[in-house]
Amino acid sequence: MRTLRIGMVGAGWMGKVHSMSYRTARSAFGPEPAAPVLASIADVSLELAQKGAGEFGYERAVSDWREIIDDKSIEIVDICTPNDMHFDVAMAAIAAGKHVYCEKPLANSVDHARQMARAAERAGVTTLVGFNYIQNPVHALARQALRRGDIGEVIYARLFFNSDFMADRNLQHTWRNDAARAGSGVIGDIGAHCLSYFFYLVEQEIEEVFCNLETVIADHPAPLVSGGFRLDSVGDASRRVKNTTDDIATVIFKFAGGSGHIEASRVSAGIKFEIGYDIVGTQGSLRYSYDRINDICISRHSGPPESWGMTRIEMGPSDPRYAAFLPVSGLGLGYNDYKAIEAREMIAAVGEGRKAMPDFGFGLRVQEVVEACERSHAKRAWVRVGS
Numbered sequence: 092m093r094t095l096r097i098g099m100v101g102a103g104w105m106g107k108v109h110s111m112s113y114r115t116a117r118s119a120f121g122p123e124p125a126a127p128v129l130a131s132i133a134d135v136s137l138e139l140a141q142k143g144a145g146e147f148g149y150e151r152a153v154s155d156w157r158e159i160i161d162d163k164s165i166e167i168v169d170i171c172t173p174n175d176m177h178f179d180v181a182m183a184a185i186a187a188g189k190h191v192y193c194e195k196p197l198a199n200s201v202d203h204a205r206q207m208a209r210a211a212e213r214a215g216v217t218t219l220v221g222f223n224y225i226q227n228p229v230h231a232l233a234r235q236a237l238r239r240g241d242i243g244e245v246i247y248a249r250l251f252f253n254s255d256f257m258a259d260r261n262l263q264h265t266w267r268n269d270a271a272r273a274g275s276g277v278i279g280d281i282g283a284h285c286l287s288y289f290f291y292l293v294e295q296e297i298e299e300v301f302c303n304l305e306t307v308i309a310d311h312p313a314p315l316v317s318g319g320f321r322l323d324s325v326g327d328a329s330r331r332v333k334n335t336t337d338d339i340a341t342v343i344f345k346f347a348g349g350s351g352h353i354e355a356s357r358v359s360a361g362i363k364f365e366i367g368y369d370i371v372g373t374q375g376s377l378r379y380s381y382d383r384i385n386d387i388c389i390s391r392h393s394g395p396p397e398s399w400g401m402t403r404i405e406m407g408p409s410d411p412r413y414a415a416f417l418p419v420s421g422l423g424l425g426y427n428d429y430k431a432i433e434a435r436e437m438i439a440a441v442g443e444g445r446k447a448m449p450d451f452g453f454g455l456r457v458q459e460v461v462e463a464c465e466r467s468h469a470k471r472a473w474v475r476v477g478s
Contacts, residue, residue, distance in 0.1 A: 092122045095441055096130040098159035098189075100180050101171035102143025105194055105221075106132065108430050109169055110147035115431035116438060119415040124442030127167075127434070131159050156180055160187050167192060167441060173266040174274045178203040185210045192437045194221040196283045196461060197454030199274025204458040208451040219437045219447040220454035222287035224366065226432040227424065228413045229406035233370070233377050233387050234292050241391060242372030245293050248351035249369040250285035257308070257338065257357040263326030264311035268334040276304060276336030279461045282355035286457045287449065288368050292377075295346040296456070301473045302464035304337040307358045342464055385423050 097113060099106050113127040132149040133156040134140040140152035156176075159165055160183045168184035170177055170193040178198050184191045191211065197220050198204040211218045224230075237245065257267070266272040267280060289297065310333045312326025342353040356362075367380040375391040378401060388401040406413055407420030412432050416424060440447035463476040 093125040093442060094128045095125045095166050095438060096128045096164050097167050097169055098130060098162065098165040099132040099143075099147075099149065099169045099171065100156045100159060100176070102132055102134040102139050102147070103171065106134075106143060106169075106171040107147060108427065109171055109192070109221075109434065110143075110149075111427060112430040112434035113438070114148070115427065116435035119431060120435050120439075125438055127438050130165055131162060133159055157183065160184055160189070166190060167437065170194060173272050174199050174279075175266075175272045178207060181207050182210060185214050185216055188214060188216065190217040190437070190441050191451075192219045192221070192434075193451075193454075195287075195454065195457070196274065196279045197451060197458055201455070201458050201462045204451070204455045208455045211451050217437070217441045217445070217447050218451040219433070219440070220449050220451060220457075221430075221433060222284060222291075222449050222453075222457075223426070223429045223433045224284050225287050225291040225449065226412075226429045226436065227384070227406075228410035228432075229379070229385050229387055230288070230291065231410060232404060232406065233379065233389075236377060236387075236389055237292055237294075237370065237372075241374075241389065242370070242376055243374030244348060245295070245370055245372050246349040247369075247371040248289055248293060248346075248349070249353075249371075250288055250351065251354045251365065251367060252281040252285050253354065253356045253359045253362045253365040254281070255358060255360050255362055258360045260308050260311065261325055261328070262311055263314040263324045264332040264334070265314065265324075268311055268332070268336055270335040273336050275461055275465060276306075276340070277338055277355050277357050278302065278304065278340040278342070278353075278464045279458075280336075281357060282340050282342070282353055282464070283457050283461060284366065285353045285355060285368075286460050287453075289351065290453060290456055291449070292368070292370060293346070295348070297344045297346050297351075297460050297463075297476055299345040299473055299475050300342055300460065300463045300467050301344075302340060302342045302467040304465070304468045305339040305341075306334065306336075307338040308334060310334055340464065344460075384425065385421075 131151040137154040144152035310331040313330040338358040370377040378388040385406040408414035
């Protein structure tokens with residue numbers, strides 16, 4: 092049995108999720124073509140790294156991520172850091188000939204994302220970006236329907252991600268509120284997931300965007316503890332730190348033969364987690380909502396008009412990724428299962444010597460639109476993507 096040794100950079104929540112996902116993937120899919128081994132984990136302090144190693148099951152803890160790069164036994168570097176570290180860690184890993192699994196967004200700028208994608212291509216290493224929502228097998232059903240032309244030519248797409256996980260004004264200030272560390276606000280944080288849906292489902296490039304960004308919460312209390320976001324992370328009420336990232340994004344975009352709309356919010360009080368899409372074609376439409384996490388709805392305008400309407404389709408074991416977890420339809424996969432499928436995609440791609448999906452090239456496409464949205468907001472005008 093071949094093994095692949097993992098070096099994790101970042102022992103916070105996402106590092107925990109990735110670590111659990113490797114173990115779940117091994118249990119669900121078996122050891123072929125390779126089995127992951129949790130070898131080393133790094134964080135900003137040895138104490139945090141040791142805590143992560145103990146809780147997540149790593150063999151070794153280090154306080155400097157470069158030790159993972161220098162370790163010749165490490166084959167996959169997994170990056171779960173704040174966004175401003177993605178570039179340095181990934182480029183060092185690629186230069187060392189290691190495969191790279193990086194959380195989204197890929198980088199803090201298009202230039203960095205392009206360098207990362209090109210370096211990986213030249214080095215011939217496998218890369219994967221953590222757009223986990225598209226790993227839900229139900230979206231493969233939607234993609235197949237679009238490829239078959241079930242709804243005709245796509246003419247409109249509405250994509251949305253609304254939530255309230257940052258709506259509390261008393262949560263402590265984190266790197267997500269700091270543009271220098273996050274690179275962008277809501278459009279790069281959760282709007283990127285909307286873009287991942289579009290690029291995965293629709294065989295089109297986004298050509299032009301018009302974007303408005305709104306900052307709802309001007310500042311947050313200074314942090315009292317290190318680490319990322321947590322609902323109970325109340326900060327120092329006596330001292331507030333200015334937020335330099337935005338909270339709500341509204342985007343109109345154009346693609347060949349159609350147009351679309353993205354809405355993204357981290358401060359929609361009372362809306363816990365609303366993510367999904369409507370894809371409209373000349374002969375019907377597709378609909379998905381996280382409220383019915385394993386279902387899609389499809390409408391085909393054929394037959395008598397009185398028969399037109401949405402038909403619900405449930406994901407089931409016809410997809411081997413679903414079948415690896417559950418033997419019958421209707422039981423339901425969830426967030427951590429999609430991360431496990433994502434981890435499995437990385438392990439399988441490396442083990443089989445192929446590209447993973449979505450790779451750094453996919454991440455670059457998303458980054459180009461994120462950057463265009465920010466330029467559009469600054470100019471208060473339509474802008475071309477990539478111009």
